Amino acid sequence: MRRDRRSEPRRYDGNVAVVTGASSGIGRRLALDLAERGATVVGLARRLDLLAEVEAILRSSTPNSSTRGCDVGDTASYQRVLGSIEEDHGLIDVLINNAAVEQLTPAVDGLSAAYRHIFDVNVFGVVAGTLAVMPAMVARRSGIVVNVSSDSARAPEPGHGAYAASKAAVAALEAVAHEVAGRGVHVHVLYPAWVPTAMGMSGVDDGGSLPPKAVRRSEAEVSALVLRRMGGSRMEINAATLPLLAPIGRSIAPRSYQRAMRHRAG
Numbered sequence: 001m002r003r004d005r006r007s008e009p010r011r012y013d014g015n016v017a018v019v020t021g022a023s024s025g026i027g028r029r030l031a032l033d034l035a036e037r038g039a040t041v042v043g044l045a046r047r048l049d050l051l052a053e054v055e056a057i058l059r060s061s062t063p064n065s066s067t068r069g070c071d072v073g074d075t076a077s078y079q080r081v082l083g084s085i086e087e088d089h090g091l092i093d094v095l096i097n098n099a100a101v102e103q104l105t106p107a108v109d110g111l112s113a114a115y116r117h118i119f120d121v122n123v124f125g126v127v128a129g130t131l132a133v134m135p136a137m138v139a140r141r142s143g144i145v146v147n148v149s150s151d152s153a154r155a156p157e158p159g160h161g162a163y164a165a166s167k168a169a170v171a172a173l174e175a176v177a178h179e180v181a182g183r184g185v186h187v188h189v190l191y192p193a194w195v196p197t198a199m200g201m202s203g204v205d206d207g208g209s210l211p212p213k214a215v216r217r218s219e220a221e222v223s224a225l226v227l228r229r230m231g232g233s234r235m236e237i238n239a240a241t242l243p244l245l246a247p248i249g250r251s252i253a254p255r256s257y258q259r260a261m262r263h264r265a266g
């Protein structure tokens with residue numbers, strides 16, 4: 001990866017980048033921005049109609065870019081897809097494990113199928129992708145993985161137990177980052193703040209309120225931050241700093257924190 005002069009956006013010419021969840025939202029923006037900056041991008045998701053539109057735009061930037069239908073929750077098939085991308089392109093320089101699902105999982109509903117589905121996609125998908133590319137990256141002493149977590153991991157919201165727990169698991173995969181840091185491979189955990197994508201807006205559409213301005217970010221802002229930071233020495237990529245205070249607030253004022261959360265639970 002080549003860094004241009006400070007004022008110019010970083011380029012990814014000649015790199016092969018895989019982005020999951022490329023059919024919409026943050027993943028789509030990241031895929032398009034990576035291609036615009038010279039990377040050959042392979043975008044993965046399930047909605048083929050949306051992927052076809054993304055592919056056309058990707059190819060206008062880098063003609064070897066493509067998209068493929070892939071359910072990352074089917075870990076064997078996701079790993080097969082990554083293997084075939086490595087065969088087709090020779091290697092994967094960058095993997096962005098961005099795909100995820102979010103669904104309300106009220107405790108009173110018991111152990112619904114949603115828990116397993118959310119963990120299959122949000123956790124096992126990320127684990128499968130990370131571990132599939134790791135041997136080749138470590139052998140080459142080069143590579144970048146960005147695993148997308150959420151501030152829900154730091155401040156779990158009532159009613160969102162499965163999603164918050166899945167994103168906490170992704171955050172804890174930081175263990176892999178430390179394991180391979182000395183071997184030329186960068187594994188980052190991204191906390192995108194709140195972004196008005198389909199997923200971001202679902203909480204608002206369900207009657208929730210917009211989060212404070214301090215944690216609102218656009219898809220373009222999150223993408224620009226990731227493309228600037230990935231491959232650098234900071235393991236965490238935080239789109240907003242306010243949520244970093246949540247665990248501190250919880251430990252120094254536990255009663256107030258719990259009262260606020262009880263209020264949100266209604």
Ligand SMILES: NC(=O)c1ccc[n+]([C@@H]2O[C@H](COP(=O)([O-])OP(=O)(O)OC[C@H]3O[C@@H](n4cnc5c(N)ncnc54)[C@H](OP(=O)(O)O)[C@@H]3O)[C@@H](O)[C@H]2O)c1
Nearest residue numbers: 021024025026045046047071072099100194195197199200
């Ligand atoms: N928006 C926010 O405020 C926010 C905040 C914190 C973290 N995040 C995280 O940011 C990431 C991107 O979310 P977003 O906001 O951009 O939401 P989004 O617009 O709903 O995008 C989610 C993407 O994941 C893909 N996906 C879902 N299940 C999949 C599966 N089984 N296999 C493959 N792809 C799958 C979807 O594509 P298909 O349906 O076509 O498969 C879609 O492209 C997620 O990890 C999310 O948890 C978002």
